[in-house]
Amino acid sequence: MDLNLTPDEQSFRDEFRAWLQENVFEAKTVDELKRWQRTLFEGGWAGISWPKQYGGRGATLMQQAVFQEELALADAPQLIGVIGLSLVGPTIIAMGTDEQKARHLSKILSGEEIWCQGFSEPNAGSDLASLGTRALKDGDGFIVSGQKTWTSFAHIADWCLLLVRTDFEAPKHKGITCLLADMHAPGVTVRPLRMMSGDAGFNEVFFENVRIPSSQVLGKVNEGWTTAIAALMNERANLGTGVQVLFRRNLNALIARARSMNRSADPIVRQKLAQAYLELEILRMNTNRALTSLSKSGVPGPEGSTLKLYWSEMNQRTQQIAQEVLGQHAQLSDFDNGMWQYSYLRARGNTIEAGTSEIQRNIIAERVLGLPKSY
Amino acid sequence: MDFDLSKPQKLLKQSARDFLSRECKPERVRAAMATDTADDRALFTAAADQGWTSLIIPETYGGLGLGVVDLAVVAEEMGRACMPGPLFATIFASAAIVHAGTEEQKRKWLEPIAAGEMRATVALSNEFVLDAGVADLVLRFTDDGIEEVEGATFERTPAIDETRKLYRVDDRQSCLSEGRQDCLSSTIDIAAVALCAEMVGGMQWILDTTVAYAKTRQQFGRAIGSFQAVQHLCADMLLMTESARSATYNAAWEMTPLAVSIAKAYCSDAYREAANRGIQVHGGIGFTWEHDLHLYFRRAKASETMFGDATFHRERIASLVIDRQSSAAERSAEMLARSSSSK
Numbered sequence: 063m064d065l066n067l068t069p070d071e072q073s074f075r076d077e078f079r080a081w082l083q084e085n086v087f088e089a090k091t092v093d094e095l096k097r098w099q100r101t102l103f104e105g106g107w108a109g110i111s112w113p114k115q116y117g118g119r120g121a122t123l124m125q126q127a128v129f130q131e132e133l134a135l136a137d138a139p140q141l142i143g144v145i146g147l148s149l150v151g152p153t154i155i156a157m158g159t160d161e162q163k164a165r166h167l168s169k170i171l172s173g174e175e176i177w178c179q180g181f182s183e184p185n186a187g188s189d190l191a192s193l194g195t196r197a198l199k200d201g202d203g204f205i206v207s208g209q210k211t212w213t214s215f216a217h218i219a220d221w222c223l224l225l226v227r228t229d230f231e232a233p234k235h236k237g238i239t240c241l242l243a244d245m246h247a248p249g250v251t252v253r254p255l256r257m258m259s260g261d262a263g264f265n266e267v268f269f270e271n272v273r274i275p276s277s278q279v280l281g282k283v284n285e286g287w288t289t290a291i292a293a294l295m296n297e298r299a300n301l302g303t304g305v306q307v308l309f310r311r312n313l314n315a316l317i318a319r320a321r322s323m324n325r326s327a328d329p330i331v332r333q334k335l336a337q338a339y340l341e342l343e344i345l346r347m348n349t350n351r352a353l354t355s356l357s358k359s360g361v362p363g364p365e366g367s368t369l370k371l372y373w374s375e376m377n378q379r380t381q382q383i384a385q386e387v388l389g390q391h392a393q394l395s396d397f398d399n400g401m402w403q404y405s406y407l408r409a410r411g412n413t414i415e416a417g418t419s420e421i422q423r424n425i426i427a428e429r430v431l432g433l434p435k436s437y
Numbered sequence: 438m439d440f441d442l443s444k445p446q447k448l449l450k451q452s453a454r455d456f457l458s459r460e461c462k463p464e465r466v467r468a469a470m471a472t473d474t475a476d477d478r479a480l481f482t483a484a485a486d487q488g489w490t491s492l493i494i495p496e497t498y499g500g501l502g503l504g505v506v507d508l509a510v511v512a513e514e515m516g517r518a519c520m521p522g523p524l525f526a527t528i529f530a531s532a533a534i535v536h537a538g539t540e541e542q543k544r545k546w547l548e549p550i551a552a553g554e555m556r557a558t559v560a561l562s563n564e565f566v567l568d569a570g571v572a573d574l575v576l577r578f579t580d581d582g583i584e585e586v587e588g589a590t591f592e593r594t595p596a597i598d599e600t601r602k603l604y605r606v607d608d609r610q611s612c613l614s615e616g617r618q619d620c621l622s623s624t625i626d627i628a629a630v631a632l633c634a635e636m637v638g639g640m641q642w643i644l645d646t647t648v649a650y651a652k653t654r655q656q657f658g659r660a661i662g663s664f665q666a667v668q669h670l671c672a673d674m675l676l677m678t679e680s681a682r683s684a685t686y687n688a689a690w691e692m693t694p695l696a697v698s699i700a701k702a703y704c705s706d707a708y709r710e711a712a713n714r715g716i717q718v719h720g721g722i723g724f725t726w727e728h729d730l731h732l733y734f735r736r737a738k739a740s741e742t743m744f745g746d747a748t749f750h751r752e753r754i755a756s757l758v759i760d761r762q763s764s765a766a767e768r769s770a771e772m773l774a775r776s777s778s779s780k
């Protein structure tokens with residue numbers, strides 16, 4: 063056990079910190095955020111945990127955590143290509159053909175192409191394998207028709223990691239295929255949905271006789287469930303390090319606000335803030351333990367569910383604490399630019415997105431603890 | 438960074454587990470518990486032969502000179518076995534002597550403790566003194582160190598955790614050590630981390646026992662572990678146990694007041710909650726005297742308050758974090774609040 067950064071991790075941090083000081087800029091619009099990703103790419107700081115041969119930096123998972131921490135410390139803009147960087151890219155690297163790797167990976171890194179994840183459908187949420195978007199074989203390709211929903215980033219995406227049904231007779235997990243779908247292809251329509259937080263973060267995506275060549279199958283035909291699970295494991299393992307950064311900035315802001323509003327001497331407020339602080343620290347420790355075991359085993363496993371469950375429920379508790387500590391001010395749209403109101407509302411989605419808390423608990427019970435299946 | 442036990446630590450853990458599953462079976466815990474002192478001398482001596490009284494004692498005084506992480510590894514297994522008697526108190530006393538003792542005191546006391554010939558404890562106040570009735574040496578903190586409490590009488594005060602007895606010191610003595618020197622807080626921090634590790638071990642026992650039961654107990658024609666209501670209680674127990682483990686080993690590694698308070702605040706709540714869920718999943722059998730669950734349920738309550746409860750440690754976190762937030766952190770937080778919002 064050694065919780066200090068290794069000399070390598072240390073010099074990695076120093077180098078990135080120095081680079082950020084020179085290069086970070088404020089970015090809000092899609093174009094600005096893409097330019098930020100491009101800047102990272104040109105500086106050699108995109109996809110840092112991806113292997114070097116695919117344009118990454120070949121950094122360790124620990125360095126990746128350091129990277130996230132430094133982004134937060136520098137108040138750097140969010141990574142707009144997060145789905146591509148942490149979910150699609152690693153899955154293409156693991157299961158893609160050489161051609162797919164050559165076509166997609168560097169454009170994910172440079173931010174030139176944004177990805178979305180087309181898994182959920184109106185009738186297939188937690189029971190993802192019951193999805194009904196159809197892909198019919200047509201010469202050297204597929205004709206895809208159906209609807210996806212809750213698709214984050216689809217309104218700005220160029221590509222979609224799409225799950226479709228290719229075998230209608232087989233048991234539901236056996237008839238699914240994973241496709242790399244061009245969002246600009248004829249027949250694709252995106253309709254933005256407004257989230258309860260007021261902003262348009264996710265969308266409905268309609269596919270009407272969209273032609274997708276066989277070369278764009280990721281993994282094997284009818285074995286898309288394996289691809290999907292690999293992608294979801296990457297999502298759960300990777301997003302944990304990203305959200306931590308947002309939570310840290312949010313909590314620092316809360317503590318500062320509590321101080322400036324003279325609330326921080328109140329013993330009850332102190333108890334609540336301390337609880338939020340210790341829970342966030344334990345998220346960091348849990349993540350570092352998970353990264354240690356992931357660096358040794360190489361494959362993200364069901365333990366990612368524990369992290370997802372922890373951070374999503376933690377953030378809801380913390381946002382409730384923020385509301386209590388700041389009182390009615392926290393509800394105002396013009397107080398701190400509405401950030402407390404927004405964070406509180408947005409946190410509500412945390413225990414639904416990327417697999418609900420109930421599904422995570424099912425996975426922990428059955429896959430980690432080995433309890434018999436409930437259904 | 439490597440947040441995992443080293444190979445020697447894993448071996449230490451395994452050997453501790455083997456030793457305790459051989460030497461400290463539930464029957465033996467119960468036998469000790471039923472006595473006035475909860476002291477099983479042979480068990481204590483056997484543990485001392487394993488080196489457990491000498492873990493954190495420097496080699497110059499006959500100890501093994503290991504670190505707090507190693508101590509936590511052993512303590513975790515002690516907690517898993519709900520080990521009774523004065524071993525924990527003796528380790529606590531050894532930390533006090535190492536951190537606050539004079540050279541003369543170290544030479545006098547550490548060697549016999551390391552050899553397993555002397556049992557010791559620390560009185561932090563006149564009440565709630567662990568295992569004073571069987572200790573050869575009872576210590577208290579003074580303004581500039583520690584000293585032996587001499588000529589005192591100790592009266593046993595029956596309490597919720599019967600595997601470790603509590604004593605009251607007669608009122609001709611004053612053992613109150615509030616507000617004393619730094620070595621007091623570093624001693625208590627070591628003891629608190631060892632206690633947290635015991636708590637993690639206890640949580641692990643409850644989780645393992647409960648999951649095993651949920652796989653075999655049948656109702657409505659199937660294992661109760663196939664009901665989601667039961668599964669989710671077990672999943673929560675896993676989450677709490679692993680989080681408590683992260684916080685505890687982080688504290689053992691860092692040994693800062695902040696890291697220790699994070700661990701103790703979390704473990705205090707988590708052990709109690711895990712024990713609650715464990716009993717719930719067992720149903721009626723879990724509420725019997727015969728089942729061992731209540732030993733852990735009781736130990737959870739006793740440990741929750743020892744060396745400061747969650748409320749105490751949260752206040753310490755507040756004073757370390759909120760009151761010391763730097764103006765730079767404050768400025769950057771204000772900047773964030775002014776700019777637009779995020780997830």
Ligand SMILES: Cc1cc2nc3c(=O)[nH]c(=O)nc-3n(C[C@H](O)[C@H](O)[C@H](O)COP(=O)(O)OP(=O)(O)OC[C@H]3O[C@@H](n4cnc5c(N)ncnc54)[C@H](O)[C@@H]3O)c2cc1C
Binds near residue numbers: 188189419
């Ligand atoms: C902000 C946000 C962003 C999202 N982004 C994306 C995206 O980019 N791409 C994408 O594909 N999807 C996305 N989703 C969709 C998300 O993955 C689904 O909402 C989620 O998987 C749940 O599916 P559902 O909404 O159909 O709810 P349902 O599956 O209908 O669940 C409803 C309730 O029933 C419970 N339930 C269902 N099945 C079980 C069971 N077996 N055991 C116990 N309880 C059960 C659930 O836990 C939940 O409480 C996003 C969702 C949100 C909120």
